[in-house]
Structures are given as structure tokens and as C-alpha cells.
Amino acid sequence: MDRFSWSNGLLEINETLVIQQRGVKLYDGDDKAKLDVGVALLSTHRLIWRDLKNHECCIAIPLSQIIFFEEQAAGIGKRSYIPALHFAKIVIHLHPAPANKEPGPYQQSKFSYIKLSFKEHGQIEFFRRLTEEMTQKRWENTPVSQPIPTATGAQAGRTRAVGIVGIERKIEERRKETDKNISEAFEDLSKLMVKAKEMVELSRSIANKIKDKQGDITEDETIRFKSYLLSMGIANPVTRETHGSGTHYHMQLAKQLGDMLQAPLEERGGMMALTEVYCLVNRARGMELLSPEDLVNACKMFESLKLPLRLRVFDSGVMVVQLQSHSEEEMIASALDNVSEKGSLTAEEFAKLLGLSVLLSKERLLLAEKMGHLCRDDSVEGLRFYPNLF
Amino acid sequence: MSFEWPWQYNFPPFFTLQPNVDTRQKQLAAWCSLALSYCRHHKLYTLDVMEAQESPVFNNKKIERKLSLEAIQVVFEELRKKGNLEWLDKNKSRCLVMWRRPEEWGKLIYQWVSKNGMVNTVCTLYELSNGDDTEGEEFHGLEEWMLLRSLQALQTEGKAEIITMDDGKGVKFF
Numbered sequence: 001m002d003r004f005s006w007s008n009g010l011l012e013i014n015e016t017l018v019i020q021q022r023g024v025k026l027y028d029g030d031d032k033a034k035l036d037v038g039v040a041l042l043s044t045h046r047l048i049w050r051d052l053k054n055h056e057c058c059i060a061i062p063l064s065q066i067i068f069f070e071e072q073a074a075g076i077g078k079r080s081y082i083p084a085l086h087f088a089k090i091v092i093h094l095h096p097a098p099a100n101k102e103p104g105p106y107q108q109s110k111f112s113y114i115k116l117s118f119k120e121h122g123q124i125e126f127f128r129r130l131t132e133e134m135t136q137k138r139w140e141n142t143p144v145s146q147p148i149p150t151a152t153g154a155q156a157g158r159t160r161a162v163g164i165v166g167i168e169r170k171i172e173e174r175r176k177e178t179d180k181n182i183s184e185a186f187e188d189l190s191k192l193m194v195k196a197k198e199m200v201e202l203s204r205s206i207a208n209k210i211k212d213k214q215g216d217i218t219e220d221e222t223i224r225f226k227s228y229l230l231s232m233g234i235a236n237p238v239t240r241e242t243h244g245s246g247t248h249y250h251m252q253l254a255k256q257l258g259d260m261l262q263a264p265l266e267e268r269g270g271m272m273a274l275t276e277v278y279c280l281v282n283r284a285r286g287m288e289l290l291s292p293e294d295l296v297n298a299c300k301m302f303e304s305l306k307l308p309l310r311l312r313v314f315d316s317g318v319m320v321v322q323l324q325s326h327s328e329e330e331m332i333a334s335a336l337d338n339v340s341e342k343g344s345l346t347a348e349e350f351a352k353l354l355g356l357s358v359l360l361s362k363e364r365l366l367l368a369e370k371m372g373h374l375c376r377d378d379s380v381e382g383l384r385f386y387p388n389l390f
Numbered sequence: 391m392s393f394e395w396p397w398q399y400n401f402p403p404f405f406t407l408q409p410n411v412d413t414r415q416k417q418l419a420a421w422c423s424l425a426l427s428y429c430r431h432h433k434l435y436t437l438d439v440m441e442a443q444e445s446p447v448f449n450n451k452k453i454e455r456k457l458s459l460e461a462i463q464v465v466f467e468e469l470r471k472k473g474n475l476e477w478l479d480k481n482k483s484r485c486l487v488m489w490r491r492p493e494e495w496g497k498l499i500y501q502w503v504s505k506n507g508m509v510n511t512v513c514t515l516y517e518l519s520n521g522d523d524t525e526g527e528e529f530h531g532l533e534e535w536m537l538l539r540s541l542q543a544l545q546t547e548g549k550a551e552i553i554t555m556d557d558g559k560g561v562k563f564f
Contacts, residue, residue, distance in 0.1 A: 344402075369409070369410055369413075370410060372410055372412055372413060375403040375406075375408050375410070375413050375417075376403055376406055376408065376409070377402040377403040377405070377406050377455075378406040379402070379405070379406070379454075379455060384402070384403075386401070386402065386403045388410075388413055389397075389398075389401060390398075390403075390408075390413050390416040390417055390420070
């Protein structure tokens with residue numbers, strides 16, 4: 001504790017407040033310091049402690065004095081028969097005090113380490129910040145002049161604020177602190193944004209390299225890289241699909257479609273062409289329309305998500321969404337019945353009969369032909385289907 | 391006796407080449423037998439492809455359907471594979487239709503020959519195909535080339551021998 005110096009607690013120009021924590025009690029080594037519970041402030045340059053009740057009692061130590069620090073876990077102690085709850089502490093080991101150190105609360109101490117006890121918690125964050133600052137060593141970039149020494153050591157270091165000037169100064173201080181706190185809070189987010197931007201840029205540059213086939217990327221590596229990107233949700237890195245519209249989005253979309261399409265599908269006999277689905281869905285949505293690609297990708301996930309819908313591709317390339325309960329054999333048998341009843345049918349007639357779209361009715365007839373139930377009559381009159389009497 | 395058309399003849403899909411493989415096989419089989427029986431009935435031994443398109447076999451005016459040129463070629467190819475057809479030229483415009491194969495003819499002729507006790511005698515080809523004796527036989531009116539082939543078939547079987555004479559060909563039966 002003899003490493004500390006009295007301070008007025010004001011931050012210098014290049015010094016930034018990193019974090020502050022109330023309810024901190026200082027320990028000189030293992031012994032409680034003869035100070036009350038106060039506020040611990042971590043800045044880019046110093047560790048400051050201020051008494052809660054007596055704001056003028058403020059001490060600080062430069063961060064460069066810290067050799068090493070660690071956490072000490074909380075626990076239940078059994079001293080003197082009364083189990084006392086020990087709070088988590090941070091133990092900070094310090095360099096010996098420099099010769100020109102300003103006077104502090106302790107003239108000397110047999111310990112070269114201090115402890116901060118967090119009675120109101122917050123040690124995890126404090127520790128994290130301390131680690132950060134000790135890693136970054138920002139005080140080295142912007143050296144801060146030592147605070148003005150006060151006349152007497154026993155008294156608090158702050159110049160006595162008297163009258164209105166003092167009040168104004170206090171308000172100013174508080175405002176600065178609040179400001180710093182706010183920018184502090186958002187610093188995390190902006191750091192994240194910066195990192196994310198870097199990641200996106202990196203993946204984009206690599207993707208471009210792949211596209212231009214520059215660099216020494218082999219075919220193997222290209223495929224592997226693409227698979228990594230895919231697993232991260234960037235399906236096609238060259239398009240704009242790097243902003244949360246990856247597979248997770250498609251999964252959600254698939255679920256939504258599953259709910260939305262039940263009723264229309266049943267109305268239309270269990271099968272709808274994908275184009276019809278596209279129109280229906282986008283009309284219902286109104287805004288935030290789906291792109292065709294998104295729709296197809298979402299539909300492809302029906303099976304894996306165990307939804308009662310299926311995306312089906314016919315030989316001719318036509319894509320439909322159909323209910324899982326839809327049975328193709330039944331459809332074909334009924335188609336055969338219809339055709340036999342009428343002798344022969346064209347696709348248009350069949351569509352009219354069943355209330356299906358012409359495209360789908362043709363698909364069904366073609367499927368029946370493929371199965372050998374129907375045969376075709378192709379002439380100048382058009383394409384007709386007959387029951388297969390051969 | 392008029393020719394009896396099979397039921398498929400009046401079935402419009404019969405005139406469209408079916409895409410379904412199984413269906414197509416059945417269709418082609420029906421076409422082959424129709425073509426052959428028609429030729430047999432009318433004693434047609436050669437066919438010209440262009441003429442065939444207009445022939446009632448491949449063109450059913452009643453239901454307004456006719457087999458496309460492409461489909462006719464497919465049918466002919468099928469016949470050729472079976473041994474009932476032979477192309478006369480490289481362009482595949484004329485062909486010989488053997489609604490009965492040479493071996494079959496040979497057998498018939500030999501039967502008649504043995505029935506009439508003409509074994510070990512020599513006959514001219516003309517006698518066989520246009521002679522009074524053979525009137526009423528199925529091979530009566532058989533075109534020379536067909537007759538020749540049939541006899542050649544018998545020759546390979548060792549039942550006959552073709553002899554070349556001054557004014558034509560003859561055959562000796564064993």
C-alpha cells in the first residue's frame with residue numbers, strides 16, 4: 001500500500017476512464033487497509049481509488065507499477081468460529097516504489113502486493129479490463145504528467161473546491177465521467193463491428209481470388225474453403241448473402257412456409273407449382289418480399305426439418321411443392337380412371353376436369369404415361385392421352 | 391377376301407411413336423405383324439418407302455392419322471432386324487419384304503415337290519412359280535428373286551441344287 005500516492009482523481013488529457021466499480025475495499029497485502037470501502041477506477045494510465053463518503057480522499061497508482069495480478073476466488077472462511085463470506089479479490093503485485101514517488105496514505109509497508117475486495121461484485125469485469133489495459137499498455141503511448149503534489153500528505157490530494165467554482169467543477173467531472181461511460185459501453189459493439197467488417201472483407205477478397213483464379217489456391221483448397229464458408233452461413237460469398245441471410249434464415253423461412261402453405265395446398269389437391277407458391281407467399285407478405293432463390297433454398301430444407309411438405313422436381317424440370325401425405329399412385333390411378341371414362345383427354349381438358357393448372361395436369365399425365373398406364377396420340381390436332389391398350 | 395385390319399389400326403395412339411419403352415415395343419410388334427400380313431395378303435414383295443407413306447397400311451384416312459416418315463423407318467428397321475426385310479439400296483428407299491422367310495418358302499416348295507413325286511427330277515424356275523401344276527399353291531406367283539432365295543435355302547440344307555441351263559435356271563430336288 002505504500003506504492004499509492006495521493007491524487008485529485010481528475011483524469012489527464014490523454015487519460016481515459018476504462019471502468020469504475022463501487023464497493024471496493026483495499027487490502028495492504030493480507031491486512032485490511034485503514035481505508036473504508038470506496039470506488040475503484042481503472043484508467044488507461046492509473047488505478048485510482050476514492051473513498052465513497054469522503055470524495056477528497058483519493059489515491060492512485062500508475063499501472064506501470066503493476067508486475068502481475070491474479071484473481072482470488074470467493075469462499076467461506078472459518079476464522080474465529082464465525083464463518084465469514086469472503087468476497088472475490090484481485091491480488092496485484094507491485095514493483096518497488098520509485099524514489100520520486102509522491103507521498104501516499106502509507107509511508108511504508110511490508111507487503112509488495114495489494115488486494116482489491118469487491119463487496120458489490122464486478123470483479124470479473126474489472127479483472128478483464130485490467131488485463132486489457134495491462135496488455136495494451138496505453139499509458140506508454142501517451143505519457144501523463146504526475147499530478148500536482150499537495151502540501152500535506154495526510155490530507156486528500158484534491159484542491160479544495162470552494163463555492164460555486166467547486167460545484168461547477170464537480171458537475172463538469174461528473175459529465176465527463178458519464179460521457180466516458182457511455183462511449184465505453186459502445187466501444188465493445190464498435191469493436192465487434194470492426195472485427196466483423198474485417199472478416200467480411202477477408203472472405204470477400206479470398207472469394208474474389210478464387211473467382212479470378214489468382215494466387216496459388218488449388219482446386220482442393222477452393223472446394224474446402226467454399227465448404228467452410230457454407231458452414232458459416234455464407235452460401236455464395238460473391239453475392240450479398242453475408243449478412244445473416246444464410247442457412248439459419250432459410251430454416252426459419254421454411255418453417256414459416258410450412259404453416260402458411262397447408263391450407264392452399266389442400267385446396268388445390270395437395271400440389272402447387274413453385275411459381276404459384278412464390279406469387280402466393282409474396283402477395284401475403286406485402287413487404288419484405290422473398291427472392292426466388294431464397295424460396296427455393298427454403299423449400300429444399302423441408303425434408304430435413306421434418307415439415308409435412310416436400311419440394312419435388314419433375315423430369316421436365318418443373319418444381320412443385322406438395323404435401324407429404326400426397327400419394328402419387330393414387331393420383332395416377334385416378335388419372336387413368338378419368339381418361340378411360342372420357343376415352344381420351346388432352347392436358348387442358350384434364351386440367352379443367354380436376355381444377356388443376358395445365359402445367360401440373362400435364363405433368364401428371366406424363367407421369368402416368370411413364371408408368372405405362374397411358375399412351376399418347378401426337379398429331380396436328382394436339383397431344384392426347386389414351387389408356388394404354390397395347 | 392378383304393383384308394382385316396387389327397384393332398390397333400383404329401386406335402389413334404397407334405400412329406404416334408410411343409416414348410415409353412415398354413409401350414413402344416408392343417406397338418412396334420403390332421406394326422410389324424400388320425405390315426407383313428398386309429404384304430402377304432396383297433402379295434407385295436417390294437415396298438417403296440415414299441409410296442408406303444400413302445399406302446392405307448400406314449395411313450388411316452378414316453381416323454385421319456398416319457405414321458410419320460421417321461416412324462416408318464423405325465418399323466422397317468425393326469422388320470429388317472427380324473429378317474423379314476432387306477434394303478435394296480443404300481438410301482433405304484426401296485426394300486424387299488419377305489413376309490415369309492426363304493427357309494419357310496423352301497419348306498413349302500419341298501413339301502409340294504415330294505407330294506407330287508418330283509424328287510430327283512429337274513424343274514425350271516418358271517415351272518415352279520408359274521406352272522399350271524403349281525396353281526393354287528401359295529408359292530405360285532412368287533417372284534423370281536424370292537424363289538431363288540428359297541431354293542438357295544434348300545440348297546444349303548442339301549435338299550436341292552440349282553442348275554444353270556441355257557435359257558434359265560433350273561433346280562433338281564433330292
